[in-house]
Amino acid sequence: MGAPIIEARGLRKSYGDFEALKGIDLIVRAGEVFCLLGPNGAGKTTTVEILEGHRDYDAGEVRVLGRDPQQHERALKARVGIVLQSAGVERFLTVEEAIELFRGYYPHPRPLDEILRIVGLEEKRESLIRRLSGGQVRRLDLALALAGDPDLLFLDEPTSGFDPSARRDAWEMIAGLRDLGKTVLLTTHYMDEAERLSDRLAVIADGRIVAEGTVASLRKQQAGTLISFRAPPPGILDGLDSRRLQDGRVTIETDEPTRILHQLTSRAASADLELEELRVAPTSLEDIYLKLTATEKAGE
Amino acid sequence: MNDFALALRQVRYQNRSFWRNPTVAFFTFLLPLIFLVILNALLGNNTDPIPGGEAKLAYFYVPSMAALSIINTCYTSLVMTISIARDDGVLKRVRGTPLPGWAYIFGRIIHTMLVMLLLVAIVVAFGAVFYGVDLPARTIPAFVVSVAVGAAAFSALGIALASFTPNAEAAPAVANATALPVLFISDVFVRLDNPPPWLATLGDIFPVKHLSEACQAAFNPFRTGSGFEWLDLAVVAAWGLAAALLAVRRFSWYPRE
Structure with a gap:
């Protein structure tokens, strides 16, 4: 260095x-x-x-x-x-x-x-x-x-x-x-x-x-995976730490994508619902940045 | 390169940049000459009492247009160019380099003075050729000193005022609004006959009239001697000194926020 x-x-x-x-x-x-x-x-x-x-x-x-x-x-x-x-x-x-x-x-x-x-x-x-x-x-x-x-x-x-x-x-x-x-x-x-x-x-x-x-x-400091989907039916998100975005999508950041995804999909499947536009992706720097700068504003 | 060489180099680059902008160069030179021609055409052959006797008004207009040239280039144009350079961030960029601040300002002032010198020389030559107004050899030193003191003082005033202009757009208005009224009460465009006492006093306070009178003294055909008007020059110099002190305290390299 x-x-x-x-x-x-x-x-x-x-x-x-x-x-x-x-x-x-x-x-x-x-x-x-x-x-x-x-x-x-x-x-x-x-x-x-x-x-x-x-x-x-x-x-x-x-x-x-x-x-x-x-x-x-x-x-x-x-x-x-x-x-x-x-x-x-x-x-x-x-x-x-x-x-x-x-x-x-x-x-x-x-x-x-x-x-x-x-x-x-x-x-x-x-x-x-x-x-x-x-x-x-x-x-x-x-x-x-x-x-x-x-x-x-x-x-x-x-x-x-x-x-x-x-x-x-x-x-x-x-x-x-x-x-x-x-x-x-x-x-x-x-x-x-x-x-x-x-x-x-x-x-x-x-x-x-x-x-x-x-x-x-x-x-590495931030949660690794981002799960997101559109306008969830009620009940699906119970007990999960999620954020609703302006465009109506819901995102969940997690280090345990397999467990969370399983929970979500089984809830949806048993209710015979579709998680529209379901996306699973590693957190991008942009996501991390938006989260960091947003939290700071909210904390004021 | 030592600092003084750097400062001279600034003058060279300022000059090069100035002459490449023909519109600015053209009008800088044209304005005082237009005034000289118009005022002389209107009134030049009238006679007027001046200290020592009666002379045609051309004897008044040639030196007073020389004074106007000094004020117009040194004061008015410095207020504007410095304000514009500050607003555009030219000054801020320079401030981030090792060039000493004084060397940059020196470059601007000396460049302006060179332009002014050329303009005054043209005005004087114009007066000799077209209006038969000669500058006697015995008063050349006095005239040169008057021009030099005026140039230094009005440059300092220009830089000082530029530190108060809020932005580039306001600079022409501020420069003209401060210069024009004073020019009118200072025996530059018109000689005031029996002005109201308050106006005469006002004219005596500001430096313009003193510069104009110092220049006129050098052209006065009835006077003998070297033509120095020390008291007038002292007033002009005092204004210049005060302005320089103010400029040093107030000058900013950064656009106003």
Whole structure:
């Protein structure tokens, strides 16, 4: 396991009366892609912006590459690359000029041609930024973040608003960053993105970390199998821990699928009923995520 | 690269970016020249009492349009461009890099000043060629110093005001609403004859009139000597200094939430 690159302990932040972060603990280690997963408004961006140095925190302790980002030290900024959700750039510069401009800010910049290749903008190097498509601008965002050859890269919702093929391209690019030995902290509200990219992840909901680990360990922590079917007749669910979903389906999470299924089907069979749209499947990360973030909301 | 080289590099990139946007470049230069032509066409040959005697109004309009050029580029355009860059997240992105904040602001200000210098030079040349208003050699240093003090002060005022604009959309309104009324009571578009005392006092308080008068003194054909208006320059500089202090305290790299 690599050395800790990011350490946060008891991180708190309020906006007026609203407590955005209620004590976040986080460790990200060298060389891993760490994913901060959570619904909108959960505190992802606040957390990342504190780690980036863009936002002050009220309480707790933060170390990024051994330094406090709130101090705005150049030595720290020189080793960090940031892709914000939306950040402008001089639109009347060319791609190449903008990357050159940013390379000049850093003590050990990555060569221009390499950056263009990594983000796939070789063909557009002489285009004015104002003529780029939305997807190309996002590539440029990553290119500018890579200009200083950072050890640590922050990606705040890097694929929001992408079409499926653009997302796959972005995923390949991010996976490529891991191969370059970069440590990456990525926020997203897409389950599949976290599952696909992250070495470890933390689920954040309502200002708290509600789960942390690898995708596999997260799966293991939670019940393994999901049984679901449509609009059950009365009596079938007696004594079972079930949840009714908005679409009228009922789900049961269990570690004993055989026993529960037997109970359900024998009840249904003896009443001569059909369990419509009966489905049995291993819990997906999305199910786990929905459960984690929903419980947290209900617990308020 | 040392910090100063970085700051100069910012100027170069700002310049390149500016000249590639022809509409902005064109209108930045056109506006004061249009005013110069229209005001001179309307009133340029009328004579008017100025300190020392009577001179045609062109002697008033050339220096006052030079002052307008300084205010229009340094103040108005800085308020707008800084507000837009802040709203677009350009400033936030820069803030995340090791580039020192001052180097970025320096780049913006010096770029604006270069544009302003070119514009003032065009206004002065225009006045000499078309209206026979010459800048005497003996007052060139005074005029240069006045332009420099004005540029520095109004840049500082522009940055300070940009720290108060709520968003990019509001910036033009805020910039114009603060500049225009003051321009009208400050002997720039019209020379005020016997204004109500409160209006005259108001004009004396703000820096615009002092900059305009410092520029006019350099063009006054009846005066002898170097043409320095130290008191006016001191008032302009004081405003600039106060604005700079305010800007340092209030400046934000982040869009308002």
